[in-house]
Amino acid sequence: MSNFIIILVFLGLGVLAKRLFTLPEKLPLVLNQIVINIAIPAVILLRIPQLSLSFEVLSPMFLAWLTVLVAALLVHFIGRKLNWSKAVVGALLMTAVLGNTSYLGFPMVKVFYGEQLLPYAIIFDQLGNFIALAVYGSLIISLYGNNQENVNSYHIALRIIRFPPFIILLIALLMPADFLPQGLDTILVWCAGAMVPLTMFIVGLQFSLQLDKHYRLPLIYGLSIKMILTPVIIALIAINLPISAAIAKVSVFEAAMPPMVTAGVMAIHANLAPKLAAAMVGFGLFMGLLFLPVVYWLNSLFFI
Numbered sequence: 001m002s003n004f005i006i007i008l009v010f011l012g013l014g015v016l017a018k019r020l021f022t023l024p025e026k027l028p029l030v031l032n033q034i035v036i037n038i039a040i041p042a043v044i045l046l047r048i049p050q051l052s053l054s055f056e057v058l059s060p061m062f063l064a065w066l067t068v069l070v071a072a073l074l075v076h077f078i079g080r081k082l083n084w085s086k087a088v089v090g091a092l093l094m095t096a097v098l099g100n101t102s103y104l105g106f107p108m109v110k111v112f113y114g115e116q117l118l119p120y121a122i123i124f125d126q127l128g129n130f131i132a133l134a135v136y137g138s139l140i141i142s143l144y145g146n147n148q149e150n151v152n153s154y155h156i157a158l159r160i161i162r163f164p165p166f167i168i169l170l171i172a173l174l175m176p177a178d179f180l181p182q183g184l185d186t187i188l189v190w191c192a193g194a195m196v197p198l199t200m201f202i203v204g205l206q207f208s209l210q211l212d213k214h215y216r217l218p219l220i221y222g223l224s225i226k227m228i229l230t231p232v233i234i235a236l237i238a239i240n241l242p243i244s245a246a247i248a249k250v251s252v253f254e255a256a257m258p259p260m261v262t263a264g265v266m267a268i269h270a271n272l273a274p275k276l277a278a279a280m281v282g283f284g285l286f287m288g289l290l291f292l293p294v295v296y297w298l299n300s301l302f303f304i
Contacts, residue, residue: 007107008289010204014206018205032202035194039198041168044172045168045180049180060250062128063234063251067128070234072136074225074230075225088215091267092221095263095276095284096225097263098129098137099255099257100260104288105125105254108257108292109253110195113249124254125254126165137263141267141270144272146270215273215279223284226284227258235302239303248299258281258285
């Protein structure tokens with residue numbers, strides 16, 4: 001509980017800083033680069049080499065892709081039933097499908113499940129959700145966005161292989177557990193320790209609650225799909241897989257994360273119901289802070 005309070009404190013500091021001070025416009029971007037290039041790679045190098053590759057270890061990756069598939073099918077089905085516009089369906093295919101599995105997911109997993117289970121959240125995010133953002137996200141923007149740009153597979157591949165945490169993850173998966181020289185692990189611990197406060201401060205800087213009444217129903221359906229229906233289906237699948245309860249819990253917990261900020265930004269830039277996309281991110285974060293502790297409790301009952 002004390003760690004969860006720390007999350008709320010740094011989130012609150014970000015919100016207050018945004019309201020009380022005139023901050024540099026590029027501050028979130030700069031802090032974001034510190035997290036991407038230093039903090040998350042440090043966590044990966046500390047934890048991933050200790051894993052031995054197996055189906056069980058890689059199962060969060062498969063469950064991440066199932067999360068994307070299940071959520072996308074639910075959005076498509078409900079969108080057709082309720083006759084939503086192309087822009088609304090496109091916005092929800094981004095924000096109700098792709099979750100905030102790194103910036104919010106990593107700190108939350110660390111707080112609720114401990115640092116020893118963080119590697120499974122990293123695999124869920126980097127080998128599943130992140131690649132889905134690059135491939136699936138680009139496809140949705142191409143099909144539903146106003147610009148109708150063609151998806152360039154070459155640029156998608158470059159986006160993936162140039163992403164620092166993804167590169168470090170591939171290296172870490174091949175490293176022996178005792179590969180790091182003495183002294184370097186201490187530096188990595190300090191760098192990794194910045195992940196939770198920095199990520200939550202960044203989220204606080206970007207936090208906003210705005211609701212257009214016209215999008216109230218799609219917002220309710222979108223958040224229900226992202227944070228309730230999809231995690232329930234993933235839980236029912238995970239409980240029948242030959243994996244440990246701990247890995248299943250982390251995967252379901254990650255599947256229940258609120259909408260990804262980057263997915264919302266991509267939808268807004270593509271003019272896919274921008275007010276709905278922004279509301280999905282803002283209200284999703286607010287609901288996530290309330291709902292994720294409930295998911296943690298239900299996981300403890302469901303997976304024994």
